[in-house]
Amino acid sequence: MKPPTETDILPDSAEAAAMENPAVGIDQSAGNFSYNMEYAFDAGTGLSEDTIRYISSVKKEAPWILEFRLKALKKFFSMPMPTHWATKDLENIDFQKIRYYLSQGQKPKRTWDEVPDDIKKTFERLGIPEQERKFLAGVEAQFDSEAAYSNIKEIVSKQGVIFVNSTEGLREHPELFKKFFGKVIPTGDNKFSALNSAVFSGGSFIYVPPGVKVAQPLQAYVRINAENFGQFERTLIIADEGSEVVYMEGCTAPKFSTSTLHSAVVELVALKGAKIQYITVQNWANNVFNLVTKRGIAHEDAEIKWIDCNIGSRLTMKYPGVVLKGERARGEVISIALANDGQHQDTGAKMIHAANNTTSNIVAKSISVGQGRSTYRGVVHIPKHLKGCKNNTECDALLINTNSRTDTYPAISVRGDKNSTQHEASVSKVSEDMIFYMQQRGLTEGQAMSLAVNGFINDLARQFPMEYSVELKRLIDLEMEGSVG
Amino acid sequence: MSQLEIKNLHVSIGDKEIVKGLSLTIKGGEVHAIMGPNGTGKSTLSKAIAGHPDYTITSGEVLLDGVSILEKEADERARAGIFLAFQYPSEIPGVSIANFLRAALQARLADGEEIDASGYYKRLYAKMDLLKIDRKFTSRAVNDGFSGGEKKRCEILQMAMLEPKVALMDETDSGLDIDALRIVADGVNTMRGPNLGVLLITHYQRLLDYIVPDYVHVMYDGRIVKSGDKNLAHELEAKGYDWIKKELATAQA
Incomplete structure (x- = not known):
């Protein structure tokens, strides 16, 4: 393989600034660089059954996974784009011009020294190894389709915590994986969950044993390096009874002139009394279509909290949800979205109450700058036969300029008279007097x-x-x- | 010692001229009061000097220590030493007074210079003690849900921390009860000294019982029509503004 050459898209001054400030990598300018790579594994451009067979074979997957993928591909082709409610901008995605799988290998390294230089440089520039030392229990660093690095601190793995990428998870923990995989978000949930189910690669598989409380957060960092690329990570987190875990994900991509697709599926399962906190800081370059499905199931007395921050991307469509399946389960979505010129943040939350005395809380704040547009979509569902359920929804929008735009589409269906909900929404503008x-x-x-x-x-x-x-x-x-x- | 010179200033809002040729010099250590009936351009004068974008200065000069400030943006004028105590201060939700003042002071430092946090808090607390302000006050968001009195107290604290050369106080007394009025007056009197020039804009004599001015000017129809010492304020209190209007009419006839 040729030695990698570095191509920087930024002018020198901006690059210098990016180097000075690699901290968490949510500074978008800091992520705007890429390396010319030759990939050992490349599924080519376009999507067909062959693409799926290629991905499955290089991953040496069990037959049931290939079958799962092929079924999902059919589903994907059969489903229409959801443009009857979503933005027409989706029609600008050309699925036949995307590269679906690019990697240097399927097995992540356990130490940074073993990671190939160009990939290591990328993550060092984004400050990942430094953070790992400082405050993380484990890190998985995904570069295009596969994790290049994955490690968990010994003290955590000794407690029986599993933290690997999805490829390894499927290979090494098939029973556990299969039991929950695709159960929270079925393949046909939406067109993009179907696409992900067909071509998924990368993402985390986490299992926390009963009663184990992981003291420090586990972090995944997903990085897009290649142009015309589609990234489809698949994450499954299972918190067994009474356990607790905090998971953080960060993401960046260089700003190419063509658009990039990121379409992940994240499934969370919090068993009885478990707590999962999932924190996302999305800072994709603003040519990325970010179409992500995230949902968790909270069993009896369990708690799932999504903290979701969307700053980058061209279009983000993401509505983290919690199915409150067991009594006294709690679900929460805390969401911040910032839409600048040329960006549309279409975000929100779903709370499906399915047991008595369950509570949910949604706080969503959006900021629209210049011609940026932010949309809030929320679903809260409390059926008639339940009692003692509570929901609180607050959505606040801030407009910076007169041509900024915000829309709110709350859908709250509360049946029966033994439940309560409250909803508050506000739109404010930064006034000239305040600035003066x-x-x-x-x-x-x-x-x-x-x-x-x-x-x-x-x-x-x-x-x-x-x-x-x-x-x-x-x-x-x-x-x-x-x-x- | 600083000085603010206003020379033959004309100010318009849209096509309407509000200030029509006003001249006044405020030296460090002096307190000038401008009084006058509603709608004579008192507030316009203060906002125009501070650089509010809605006000157009059509002619005249405003010099701070001999340097014109009219080409400067509002924030540059502020950093040069002009402070406006607002009649209706804005609310800034989510931003604590302590963080706001810190940002304002940080903005006065050169690029790359960081404010010293412990030194800052020490100074902040010293000023608060001086102004008899409770420590808890600065953790509240700027003016958010404040009573009239609290808003004025917040303005005075900011003034004390930013140490301007010239303070323009726009109807600082409007809507205040006697206790709140005392807070404002005590604050200004505490800061009074050779390093501070004050322009007090007020409708009533009442404030001037607490902050005794060195000079009193009467503004009418965009100009200063009469100047004197504190006794002029008492005279106005006794006779009302009609007396001035009549005097003007006679002079013009």
Whole structure:
């Protein structure tokens, strides 16, 4: 293989800034670089049964997985694009121009020293090894289709915690995997879950044994390096009875002139009394279609909390959900979306109450800058036969400029009279008087905007781990810099 | 010692001229009061000097220590030493007073310089003690849900921390009860000194019982029509503004 050559898409000054600030990699400029790679495994361009057979064979999968994939592909081709409710921008995705599988191998390395240089450089630039040392219990770093690095601290693995990528999970823990795989999100849930089920690669498989509380977060970092690429990771997290785990994912991609597709499926299972917290900081370059299905099932007394922050991408469609299956289960979605020029953040939450005395909470805040557009879609369902269920939904939108746009589509169906729900929504605009007030104290217009936006999301940002909230603030400062004038 | 010179200033909002040739010099250590009936351009004057984008300065000069500030943006004027205590301060939800002031002070530092956090809090608490403000106050979001009195207290604290050369106080007394009025007056009196020039804009004499001005000016129809010392304020209180209007009419006839 040829030695890798580095191609940077950024001008020197921006690249220098990216190098200075590699911290958590949610600064979009920091992610805007790529390496010219030759991939050992390449499924080519376009989607057919052959693509599926190629992916399955290089992964040396069991026959039932290939069957699962082929069935999903049929499903995908048979389903229409959901443009009767979603944006027509989806029609701009050409599925035959996408590369579905690119990797250097199917087995991730356990130490950074073994990771190929160009891939290692990528993650070092994004600050991943440094974070791992500082505050993570385990890291999986996915580069295009497969994890290049995966490691879990010994103290955690000794407790019986499994943290591997989905390829390894299927190979080494097939019984556990099969039991829950595709059960939370069936293949035909939507067109993109079907696509993911056909071509999935990468993503995490996590199992936490009964009563084990993982003290530090587990982190996955997903990176797109190649152009015209589609990334389809598949994550399954099972928290057994009374266990607790926090999972964080970060993502970046370079900004190519052509669009990139990212379509993940994430399934969570919190068994009796377990707690799962899933934190996402999405900072894709703004040519990425980010169409993700995320859902969890919370059994008796279990708790699932999604903390979801969407800053990048061209179009994000993502509505994390919780099925509250057992009595007293709790579900929560905390969501921040920032849509800048040329971006559409179509996000929200789903809460399906399916047992008595279950509670759910949704707090969604969106910021639309310039011609950015943010949409909130929410579903809360409490059927008639249940009692003692509670939902709280708050969605607040902040508009920065007069041409910014926000839409809210809440759908709350509460049947019966033994349940309660409350819904609050607000739209506010950063007023000229507020900006003048802050400018009069010496802040520039851009600094004033940043402060107003940071204030708007302050109560939610505090729920992020320290490292992320600091970066979040810095990122908002960056996004606001160009938004005034 | 600083000084703010306003020379033959004309200010319009849209096509309408509001300030029609006003001149005034405020030196460090001086307190000037501008009084006058509603709609004579008092608030316009203060906002125009601070650089509000809705106000157009059509002619005249405003010099701070001999340098024109009219080409500067509002934030540059603020950093140069102009402070406007607002009649209706804006609310900034989610941003604590402590963080807001920190950002304002940070904005005054050179690029790459970081504010010293412990030094900052030390100074903040010292100022709060001086102004008899409870420590808990600065963890609240700026003006968010504040009573009229709390908003003024917040303005005074910001003024104390930012240490301007010139403070323009726009109807600081409007809507305040006597206790809140005392807070404002005590604050200003505490800060009074050679390093601070004050322009007090007020409708009523009442505030001037607590902050005794060195000069009193009467503004009418966009101009200063009469100047004097504190006794002029008492005279206005006794006779009302009609007396001035009559005097003007006679002079013009």
